[in-house]
Amino acid sequence: MKTPFKVVLSLMLFFVFSQSKADVITVELIDSDTPIEVSGDTKVDLIADFDGTFNSISSLLFTFYFEGDLFDKNDEYIVLGFPDENGPGFGARNSSETSLEVRISGLVTGHPELAFFLDGYQEFQFSMYMGSLNLARATLTATGDFNARPALIPEPQSIVLLSLVFCGLLISRRNEPHKKSQH
Numbered sequence: 001m002k003t004p005f006k007v008v009l010s011l012m013l014f015f016v017f018s019q020s021k022a023d024v025i026t027v028e029l030i031d032s033d034t035p036i037e038v039s040g041d042t043k044v045d046l047i048a049d050f051d052g053t054f055n056s057i058s059s060l061l062f063t064f065y066f067e068g069d070l071f072d073k074n075d076e077y078i079v080l081g082f083p084d085e086n087g088p089g090f091g092a093r094n095s096s097e098t099s100l101e102v103r104i105s106g107l108v109t110g111h112p113e114l115a116f117f118l119d120g121y122q123e124f125q126f127s128m129y130m131g132s133l134n135l136a137r138a139t140l141t142a143t144g145d146f147n148a149r150p151a152l153i154p155e156p157q158s159i160v161l162l163s164l165v166f167c168g169l170l171i172s173r174r175n176e177p178h179k180k181s182q183h
Helices: 005-017 112-117 156-175
Strands: 023-028 036-039 043-049 052-066 076-080 090-093 102-108 121-130 132-148
Touching (some): 090 102
Antiparallel strands (some): 036 132
């Protein structure tokens, strides 16, 4: 197999188990059924929407999956957009002899870009600095103290009140005298 999954798995387990009470949430960054060809000036918009906010984030793991045109030797990608398109971001270069199908880049405690994800939503861009590839999928896994947005479920009191109002309307309509139509 071309990708070192044992290393990736142990790295991911380290981030998961190194935090005793941390939440681990993964979101998809690309909404596409087919791989996206990335080269030269091509920029792929990525959106991270965790559907909640964070009190703190200890790590972010960006996982990029390639298909067809892989992440080849000397290919280099960059991810920009924290907090805007001129933000510093990060990048990676494949200096190995092997073309990669998966590449993980991480930001850990102390990295200033973690702060841009505290609100649970961030837009940024993936592009190539050198080479080309087909980006098939991208995910972002955050480890931290997460606050999920509350679901819009009515409280029991609201349901009871709404039911009483509805019953009152039905009863009042039944008690109205029927008007006979005159022709």
